[in-house]
Structures are given as structure tokens and as C-alpha cells.
Amino acid sequence: MKKKRVIVIGGGISGMEAATHLASMGYDVTLLEKDKELGGHLLGWEKLFPTMRMGKDVVEFLNKGITLSKVNVIRKAEIVNAVKTGEIFTVTLANGNKFESDAVIMATGYDLFDARKKEEYGYGIYDNVITSADLEEKFLSGKPILTSKGNVPKKIALVHCVGSRDEKVGNVYCSKVCCVTAVKQSIELKESIPGVDVYCLYMDLRMFGMHFETLYKEAQEKHAVNFIRGRLSEACENQDSSIIVKVEDTLAGKPLRMTVDMLVLMVGMVPSAGTVKVGKMLGLKFGPNGFLKSMDQHTMGTITNIPGVFIAGTCAAPRPINNVFVDARAAAITASSYLEGYDIEKRISYS
Amino acid sequence: MKDFGFTINKDRQIDMDTADMRVAEYVKTHEPSFNICIACGTCTATCSAGIFTDMNLRKLFTLVKRGEIANTRTEIAKCMLCGKCSLACPRGVNTRNVIVKINQALIKFSL
Numbered sequence: 415m416k417k418k419r420v421i422v423i424g425g426g427i428s429g430m431e432a433a434t435h436l437a438s439m440g441y442d443v444t445l446l447e448k449d450k451e452l453g454g455h456l457l458g459w460e461k462l463f464p465t466m467r468m469g470k471d472v473v474e475f476l477n478k479g480i481t482l483s484k485v486n487v488i489r490k491a492e493i494v495n496a497v498k499t500g501e502i503f504t505v506t507l508a509n510g511n512k513f514e515s516d517a518v519i520m521a522t523g524y525d526l527f528d529a530r531k532k533e534e535y536g537y538g539i540y541d542n543v544i545t546s547a548d549l550e551e552k553f554l555s556g557k558p559i560l561t562s563k564g565n566v567p568k569k570i571a572l573v574h575c576v577g578s579r580d581e582k583v584g585n586v587y588c589s590k591v592c593c594v595t596a597v598k599q600s601i602e603l604k605e606s607i608p609g610v611d612v613y614c615l616y617m618d619l620r621m622f623g624m625h626f627e628t629l630y631k632e633a634q635e636k637h638a639v640n641f642i643r644g645r646l647s648e649a650c651e652n653q654d655s656s657i658i659v660k661v662e663d664t665l666a667g668k669p670l671r672m673t674v675d676m677l678v679l680m681v682g683m684v685p686s687a688g689t690v691k692v693g694k695m696l697g698l699k700f701g702p703n704g705f706l707k708s709m710d711q712h713t714m715g716t717i718t719n720i721p722g723v724f725i726a727g728t729c730a731a732p733r734p735i736n737n738v739f740v741d742a743r744a745a746a747i748t749a750s751s752y753l754e755g756y757d758i759e760k761r762i763s764y765s
Numbered sequence: 766m767k768d769f770g771f772t773i774n775k776d777r778q779i780d781m782d783t784a785d786m787r788v789a790e791y792v793k794t795h796e797p798s799f800n801i802c803i804a805c806g807t808c809t810a811t812c813s814a815g816i817f818t819d820m821n822l823r824k825l826f827t828l829v830k831r832g833e834i835a836n837t838r839t840e841i842a843k844c845m846l847c848g849k850c851s852l853a854c855p856r857g858v859n860t861r862n863v864i865v866k867i868n869q870a871l872i873k874f875s876l
Contacts (some may be wrong), residue, residue, distance in 0.1 A: 505787045631856075638793065640830070643804070663779055665804045665827040672781035 417442040418753045419515040421505055422485075423493065423692055424439055424659055426454020427476060427735060428727025429521030431742035432749075434479030436519070439750055444513050445480070446491040446505065448688060452477060460553040463591075463598040472735065485717060488513075493688075496695040502619040503696075504726060517722045517749045519743070520706060522692055524683035524728040527577025527585070535576065535679055540651040543677045545576075546595055549603075559607055559676075562655055567610060567675035570603055572596045573646045574616040578682035587703045589682030589732040593619050594626045596680050597633045604637040613640045613672065615661050623734065644670065649677055683732040698721055706730050710762070717758060718747040724749045784832025792829065792868035798858045802826055808850035808860050818843045822850055822860060829867060831848075838871050 418441050422433040425447030437443040451457065453476070459469040480487060492508040496518070506525045529537035529545050536543045541562035552559055559728035561567050574596055578589040593616065601614045619641070621627045633639040644661035651657055657677045663670040685704045693706055699719045701707040706725045709717045716724050727738045748758065792799045806823045814820040820843040829837060841864055850860040872875075 631801055635797070638800055663827065663831060665822065666779060666831055666833065668777060668779050668831075668833070670779040670781060670831065 418517070418751070419444070420517045420519060420749060421446065421503060421515040422519040422521055423496075423505070424454070424521035424523055424688065424727075424729070425449070425452040425487070425489075426521060426523045426727065427456055427472070427738045428523070428729075428742040428745070429454075429519065430476040430480055431518045431739055432521055432724075432726045432746045433475070433485045434483045435743055435746035436749060437483035437485045438495055438533070439746070441750070441753065442486075443483075444478065444486045444488060444515070446488050446493065446513070448491060448493075450489050452480065452487065452489075455526075456735070458547060458554065459550050461598070461602065463594045464623060464629040466598070466748075485581075493692055493695070496692055498696065498722065501520055501722070503722065514542040517724065517753055519745050519749060520689070520692065520696075520698070520718070520723060520725045520729050521727050521745075522689040522718075523686045524689075524732065525686040527583070527589075527681040528561045528685050529576055529679045529681050531583050532576055532679070534648040535573065535646065535677070536649045536651065536657070540649065540657060540677075542657055542675060543649060543679065544653075545567050545679045545681045546572075546592070546599060547681065549599055549678050553602060553606075559603065559625045561675050565675070566607060569611045569672070569674040570607075570678065571613040571615055571657075571672065572600060572678045572680060573659075573718040574614065574619075574680050576681050577684065578678040579617065585682065585684065585703070587732070588620060589624070590620070591732065591734050592680040592682055594621060594623060594629065594734075596678075597621075597630050597639070599678065600639040601629070601633050601637050604633075604639065606718070611640065613674070615640055615642050615644060615646050615659070617643070617645050623736075642670065664673065683728060685729065693729075696720055696726075698723060703731075709759075714758070714762075716741065716748045721759075722752060724752075766814075779831045779833060782830065785834060787833050787874050788834050788837065788867060788870040788876065789830050789832065791873065792863055792866045795869070796859055796862045796866045798856075799826070799863050801856050802858050803856055805855065807853045807855060808858075811849045811853040813847050813849060814845055816844045820844065822864075826863065834871075835874060837867060838876065841867055 420436050420441050420443050422429045422445045433443050433445040453473045494504040503515045503518050620629050643664045699707040706729050708715050724745045726742040809823040848861040
């Protein structure tokens with residue numbers, strides 16, 4: 415019998431892991447990645463919370479899976495069309511190549527929130543306002559962390575919830591990973607810049623993961639990171655390029671101002687441009703937050719309104735890496751049972 | 766000068782650039798568990814003094830950390846050092862000793 419074919423769209427964590435598992439189950443798997451390298455956002459991340467292990471270790475684990483399971487990887491794949499005709503999916507690339515399959519895994523991921531939209535925070539306007547991803551790039555480079563004028567910063571503030579839980583920018587949801595990323599990066603800043611004062615400006619600290627609370631306590635106890643509960647209203651620049659921040663210290667019940675040498679914006683996740691583009695091509699439904707919609711929040715995760723299309727990872731919702739791994743494997747299982755003729759929708763007795 | 770009836774109000778915002786952090790630093794050095802407070806308010810809810818006065822331990826700790834120490838002496842005078850707060854704290858902060866250390870710092874720096 416001819417092997418059933420699966421196209422996995424997106425070569426980040428979820429796409430790589432789903433492709434690996436489907437290939438190991440004996441399917442003919444093609445993984446389409448828009449960039450020249452597999453790994454997605456993970457390539458830009460040095461250390462991972464909560465263990466501080468290197469991101470590149472995880473990339474290596476994923477790459478090994480792809481190689482050992484013999485996934486057919488197409489890099490620099492720009493999708494111009496994706497349609498379902500009968501039971502067959504056809505994906506066309508910009509170079510004219512066409513791929514056919516019996517199922518599709520959407521693993522198109524997220525984009526980082528564009529911090530320039532939060533204009534009052536001054537990203538792209540003030541030199542010493544950077545994002546969490548910019549800071550990660552600095553960590554990756556191995557160079558010392560310096561201000562725009564080349565000085566060692568003495569005070570750094572990290573702003574939580576930039577582009578998350580903010581109706582003004584159209585994102586009401588929590589991006590889940592930013593709180594613990596702020597704690598992680600605070601610790602790294604304290605370790606790499608002796609004597610620096612670090613302040614986290616937060617609304618809530620959502621330390622939901624198994625070891626996140628421990629990391630938070632470590633930041634307080636071992637590194638004396640300061641936590642101030644209050645959302646940043648605005649940032650202004652001084653003549654010397656330092657930044658003035660204004661928040662309400664909601665626990666003290668007073669407005670608070672502070673000058674910092676560097677301001678780090680913890681940017682959240684938004685559905686990626688690729689998620690929106692390919693999702694529309696395939697006729698997938700989008701949820702109220704713009705991410706791809708699963709058929710049921712409790713029972714039908716990974717399953718979409720189009721039979722044969724499954725969703726994995728952050729194209730469905732913001733998720734940390736461990737959840738993305740589990741999700742990708744779940745998408746592989748549900749795709750496999752679909753290809754073997756199992757109809758999960760028969761089980762739905764509610765509407 | 767003619768009095769026009771205008772006065773200058775000192776603003777009430779916390780200015781972290783000029784804040785007096787001597788008490789906070791003293792307490793952090795001598796009772797390091799001060800650092801791990803999560804401002805949950807359990808201490809304040811169980812506080813014997815808080816039932817009869819406006820003593821608010823959770824808020825007092827936050828204010829000390831922001832260098833807002835103008836009223837600290839009056840505030841800690843309401844504490845009876847019963848230690849119920851220390852028993853209640855979910856984080857294991859030695860709250861009773863924090864009060865003692867705040868008092869020592871106020872004396873040391875003549876505040």
C-alpha cells in the first residue's frame with residue numbers, strides 16, 4: 415500500500431517534533447520551513463527557563479529527530495497556495511513546486527508583538543529601550559551588556575505584559591511565557607553585570623509552571639531582584655539617554671518614578687503572519703484572539719474545522735516550550751488516527 | 766512678600782532616584798528573608814495590632830523597600846512583637862525580626 419503523506423507547515427519546535435513523530439510512524443512527511451534554517455524562534459534564545467539550559471541543546475535534539483526519522487525538509491519555502499480538493503491537500507510554493515498530502519499539520523507559530531505599537535514606551539524612539547528578544551540577542555552574542563552610549567548600566571527595568579492583557583493594542587490574552595522570561599533575564603542580568611539594580615514592573619506574576627515559583631524565589635533571595643507591582647504608564651528619555659519610568663506602586667498605593675539606564679520590554683506573542691496567511695488559504699477558523707481555533711477547548715485541541723488539518727504549538731495559543739512538545743506529539747497522534755480512518759468527531763454529542 | 770494664599774505642596778510620588786534606602790539595605794543585610802516577601806498580606810490579616818490600629822505590615826514592608834520611611838517609626842511602634850505574622854507567613858519571612866531590624870536601623874541612622 416502506498417504510504418500516506420503529511421505536509422507539516424512550519425519548522426519551529428512544534429513542526430519539527432510533529433514531523434519527526436509522523437515520520438517515525440511510517441508516514442511520508444514533508445516539512446516546509448520559510449527560513450533557511452530549522453528551529454524557529456528558538457534559534458534566537460540563549461538559555462531557557464526554568465533550568466537555564468542552552469536553547470541550542472533543544473534545537474540539536476529536534477534536528478536529530480528530523481535526521482533519524484528521515485523527514486523530507488524543504489527550506490526557504492514560501493507558500494503561495496494551499497487547498498483541499500476532495501481528500502487531497504495541495505500546497506504550492508513561490509518557486510512553482512507543488513506538494514500533495516493526505517493531511518496537514520499547521521505549525522506556523524507566533525510572531526513577537528511589535529513593541530513600536532506601544533508608542534508610549536518609546537521602542538524605536540529611545541535608544542535605551544529594547545525588547546526581551548533584543549536582550550536575548552545580546553546574551554547570545556556573548557558581548558557585555560552596554561547602554562547605547564557604551565556604558566555599563568547601573569539600573570535596568572523590565573516591563574511585563576507588553577502587548578499582552580492590553581485591549582488598547584487589541585490583545586486581551588496573557589502570553590504566558592513573559593513573566594518567567596523576565597525573572598530569567600533578571601537573573602542573567604544580575605549575573606552578567608556586577609552591582610546592577612534590576613526592577614521588574616509587573617501587574618501579576620504568573621508563575622504557573624512547576625519550577626517557575628522556585629526561579630522567582632531565587633531571583634529575590636539570591637539575586638535581590640526588585641519587584642514593583644504596577645503597569646508602566648509611559649517612558650520618557652533624559653538628555654543623557656537614560657529613561658524615566660512612571661508606574662503606580664500599587665502595593666504602596668503611591669505613584670512612583672525612577673530613572674533607569676536601560677528599559678527592557680517583555681513582548682508577548684501574536685499569531686504569526688504565516689499562521690494568518692496559510693490559515694486563510696486552508697479555510698481554517700480563527701478564535702477571538704486571532705490564533706487558530708480548535709474544535710473544542712477541552713476535548714478537541716489540535717483538531718480544526720477542516721478534517722485532515724491539525725494544529726500544533728503556538729499558532730493555536732501562546733505556550734511555553736514543554737507544552738509545545740506535548741502539543742506537537744498530540745497533533746501527530748490525532749493526524750495519524752485520522753489517516754487510519756478514525757473519526758473523532760463521532761464522539762461529539764454536544765454542539 | 767505679599768501672601769497670595771498659594772502654597773507649594775510636596776508631591777507624594779515615590780522618587781526612586783533620591784530614595785533613602787539605608788533602612789531597607791540594613792534589614793536586607795541583617796534579615797535576608799526580607800527579600801522574599803511576595804506581599805500577599807497574610808501577615809497583615811493575622812496582625813493583632815492591625816485589629817486595633819491602622820498598622821499594615823505588608824504595606825510597611827513595601828514602603829521601607831521604596832525608601833518611604835517618614836512614618837516608619839510611628840508605624841512599628843504599634844507592633845507588639847507577638848510574632849503571629851511570622852507563623853502565618855507562607856514564604857517563611859521572619860517578619861517579627863524584620864520589625865526588630867527596622868527599629869535597629871532607625872536608631873542607627875537617627876531617623
